[in-house]
Amino acid sequence: MTLTELASETSRRFQERYGHAPLSLVAAPGRVNLIGEHTDYNDGFVFPMGIERYTVIAASPSALRRAQIFSADTNSEVTIDLESTVTRGQPSWSNYMRGVIAGFQKLKIAIPGFDALVMSSVPMGGGLSSSAALEVSTATLLEAASNHRLDPVQKALLCQKAEQEFAGVPCGIMDQFTSVMAKEGHLLLLDCRSRTTELVPLTNPDLSILIINSNVKHELTGGEYAERRAQCERAAQILSVASLRDASLPMLEADRARMEPLIYHRALHVISEIARTTEAAREMRAGQWSKLGQLMYASHDSLRDDFEVSCAELDLLMDLARKLGERGGVFGSRMTGGGFGGCTVSLVETRSVDAICQHIGAAYREKTGLEATMFVSRPAGGARVLK
Numbered sequence: 076m077t078l079t080e081l082a083s084e085t086s087r088r089f090q091e092r093y094g095h096a097p098l099s100l101v102a103a104p105g106r107v108n109l110i111g112e113h114t115d116y117n118d119g120f121v122f123p124m125g126i127e128r129y130t131v132i133a134a135s136p137s138a139l140r141r142a143q144i145f146s147a148d149t150n151s152e153v154t155i156d157l158e159s160t161v162t163r164g165q166p167s168w169s170n171y172m173r174g175v176i177a178g179f180q181k182l183k184i185a186i187p188g189f190d191a192l193v194m195s196s197v198p199m200g201g202g203l204s205s206s207a208a209l210e211v212s213t214a215t216l217l218e219a220a221s222n223h224r225l226d227p228v229q230k231a232l233l234c235q236k237a238e239q240e241f242a243g244v245p246c247g248i249m250d251q252f253t254s255v256m257a258k259e260g261h262l263l264l265l266d267c268r269s270r271t272t273e274l275v276p277l278t279n280p281d282l283s284i285l286i287i288n289s290n291v292k293h294e295l296t297g298g299e300y301a302e303r304r305a306q307c308e309r310a311a312q313i314l315s316v317a318s319l320r321d322a323s324l325p326m327l328e329a330d331r332a333r334m335e336p337l338i339y340h341r342a343l344h345v346i347s348e349i350a351r352t353t354e355a356a357r358e359m360r361a362g363q364w365s366k367l368g369q370l371m372y373a374s375h376d377s378l379r380d381d382f383e384v385s386c387a388e389l390d391l392l393m394d395l396a397r398k399l400g401e402r403g404g405v406f407g408s409r410m411t412g413g414g415f416g417g418c419t420v421s422l423v424e425t426r427s428v429d430a431i432c433q434h435i436g437a438a439y440r441e442k443t444g445l446e447a448t449m450f451v452s453r454p455a456g457g458a459r460v461l462k
């Protein structure tokens with residue numbers, strides 16, 4: 076579904092529900108990270124792009140000082156009182172929006188009452204950041220409704236805070252930054268320390284970014300993310316650096332004896348991944364697809380073996396792509412997102428996309444009994460007002 080189709084469907088659903096056409100329509104994209112995983116909270120680099128999957132919100136002002144929001148994706152509604160300070164509440168999905176509204180309240184930006192309908196083509200919980208797309212589309216709607224534009228960095232940080240404090244996810248800044256600042260035809264090399272971005276073009280039509288959703292999400296104990304963060308902090312402490320961004324591989328080797336093996340391996344992933352990420356941006360600029368692809372495989376291996384955040388399904392999808400190799404049109408492939416399920420991202424030849432999808436889909440089905448969902452995406456632009 077294109078953005079235009081999604082927007083008109085959202086409009087139609089709004090009209091059906093509220094009896095009139097929406098006055099405004101906003102959209103914010105999901106994202107995929109090409110390389111640089113678990114580096115953002117270590118002050119490192121990430122290399123994401125917006126994808127052609129969006130969360131769209133249709134809205135109209137209402138006479139009442141409250142937000143009435145229906146999510147077509149969860150088929151549920153929430154009413155939020157705007158006269159008092161917005162707090163966490165039910166249903167749980169509303170917290171992503173409540174957090175953003177609370178962020179505006181904190182800035183003393185008056186939000187008029189509104190009716191809204193949310194619809195998304197970003198799969199929920201698939202690692203493509205439907206959560207950031209929801210936050211950033213909400214912030215974009217509130218900017219339009221209040222006639223008050225935020226600075227893009229401030230907007231992304233406000234959305235990140237919403238996810239941290241209202242949804243309880245201790246996330247880094249990549250998702251919200253990308254959903255706000257993505258640029259059509261470009262990847263974003265984002266320095267998570269300085270919060271500056273460098274745009275790297277990707278417009279060659281012979282090359283495609285293929286996203287494959289394993290359609291599994293292993294819940295485990297739920298504490299894995301916080302645990303990895305703590306392990307990285309521990310490693311930085313032993314290495315006497317503010318964050319692993321400031322460490323090098325020789326430094327790590329020099330202090331290896333002073334670390335538990337587990338902490339060493341966590342740090343090894345982060346330090347090598349930060350280096351791979353800046354290198355990947357250079358290879359992308361130089362059009363060196365093979366070299367870029369090798370960095371993606373190395374990233375996957377490191378996430379699987381040293382950081383231990385992959386799972387059998389992601390390993391299988393990566394292996395299937397890797398075995399096809401360049402002769403089969405695949406330059407590189409890796410798990411993307413936090414891990415334990417979700418998607419892989421692959422750099423492939425456009426003319427081989429159909430054959431690759433067919434092969435991987437069939438083999439994945441045969442080995443796991445599961446259906447993988449696949450799509451290609453060009454690098455999409457960030458959040459915008461459509462109407």
Ligand code: ADP
Pocket residue numbers: 130146147148149167168169171193194195198199200201202203204205206207209
């Ligand atoms: P991801 O960001 O990778 O998709 P998360 O677990 O971070 O996964 O966020 C998914 C959650 O975000 C959903 O469970 C839901 O609560 C919320 N969400 C995202 N998009 C929507 C939507 N269109 N409508 C309602 N809730 C949504």
Ligand code: MG
Pocket residue numbers: 204205206207250
């Ligand atoms: Mg998310």
